[in-house]
Amino acid sequence: MSQDPAARQSSGHQSSEHPSPEHRTDGLLASLVAAEGARAKTATEFVEATLKKGILTGALPAGMALRQEELAREFGLSRMPIREALRQLEAQALIDFLPHKGAVVTEISLDDALDIFAIRRALETAAFALSIANLRPDDLSRAIETIAEIDAEADPARLGHLNRQFHMTLYACAGRPKLLALIEVQLASYDRYLRFHLSARGREHMAQDEHRAMVEAAAARDVATAVAILERHIDTAAEALKQFYAAREAISGGA
Numbered sequence: 542m543s544q545d546p547a548a549r550q551s552s553g554h555q556s557s558e559h560p561s562p563e564h565r566t567d568g569l570l571a572s573l574v575a576a577e578g579a580r581a582k583t584a585t586e587f588v589e590a591t592l593k594k595g596i597l598t599g600a601l602p603a604g605m606a607l608r609q610e611e612l613a614r615e616f617g618l619s620r621m622p623i624r625e626a627l628r629q630l631e632a633q634a635l636i637d638f639l640p641h642k643g644a645v646v647t648e649i650s651l652d653d654a655l656d657i658f659a660i661r662r663a664l665e666t667a668a669f670a671l672s673i674a675n676l677r678p679d680d681l682s683r684a685i686e687t688i689a690e691i692d693a694e695a696d697p698a699r700l701g702h703l704n705r706q707f708h709m710t711l712y713a714c715a716g717r718p719k720l721l722a723l724i725e726v727q728l729a730s731y732d733r734y735l736r737f738h739l740s741a742r743g744r745e746h747m748a749q750d751e752h753r754a755m756v757e758a759a760a761a762r763d764v765a766t767a768v769a770i771l772e773r774h775i776d777t778a779a780e781a782l783k784q785f786y787a788a789r790e791a792i793s794g795g796a
C-alpha cells in the first residue's frame with residue numbers, strides 16, 4: 542500500500558481517525574467501529590480512494606486478490622469500512638467478487654472492450670436505422686426522460702443500467718427481436734467497461750450531448766445523421782479507453 546494512514550494525517554485529518562498499530566485487536570476495533578459510525582464513513586472513503594488510485598494507475602495489478610483481513614491490517618481499520626469500500630469499488634467495476642477468491646482487481650482487457658465496441662457498432666447502427674421510422678412520440682419522450690435520469694444519478698452501478706435502457710429505447714421499434722436480444726447481451730457486457738471508464742475519467746464522460754443529438758435526429762427521422770452520431774458515440778468511447786491504456790502504459794513503462 543503506497544499510502545498509509547500516517548501519510549493521510551498530514552493532509553489535515555486528525556490522528557484519532559485510524560487506530561494506531563498497538564490497538565489492532567479484533568475486539569477493540571469492533572467496538573471502535575460500533576462507537577464511531579460517523580468516522581467509519583470517512584474511513585471508507587479513504588480506503589476507497591486509496592485502492593481506486595492503486596487500481597487505475599496499475600499499481601495494484603489486474604487479478605490481484607484484495608483480502609479484507611490484510612487490508613484491515615494495512616489500513617489499521619476494522620473490516621466494516623474495508624468491506625464497504627470494496628462494495629463501492631465493485632459498483633465502479635474496479636474489483637470483482639469471485640467465488641473462493643473474494644475481492645480481486647478487475648481484469649479489464651482493452652482487446653475485449655474493443656471487441657465489444659466493434660460488435661455494438663455493427664448491431665446497434667443496424668437496429669437504430671430500422672427503428673427510427675417506427676419510433677412514437679412516447680418512445681422519444683422516454684428516451685429524453687432517461688437522459689435526465691442519467692444526469693441525476695449518483696450511483697455508478699445504476700448508470701450502466703440507465704445507459705442500456707436509453708439505447709434500447711431507441712432501438713426497440715426495429716421489429717427485429719433477435720437482433721435486439723443480441724444487442725442487449727452486448728450492452729450488458731459493456732456495462733462494466735462503462736463503469737470502469739466513468740470511474741477512470743469522470744462521469745461527465747457519459748457523452749450526454751451525443752445521447753441528446755441521437756434523440757433529436759431520430760425525432761426528425763433523419764436516419765443518416767442519427768446513425769452517424771451513434772457511430773461517433775461508440776468510436777469516441779473506444780478511443781477514450783485506448784488513450785487511458787496508452788497513458789497508463791507510459792507511466793508504468795517507466796520511460
Ligand code: NI
Nearest residue numbers: 704708752774
Ligand atoms: Ni450511451
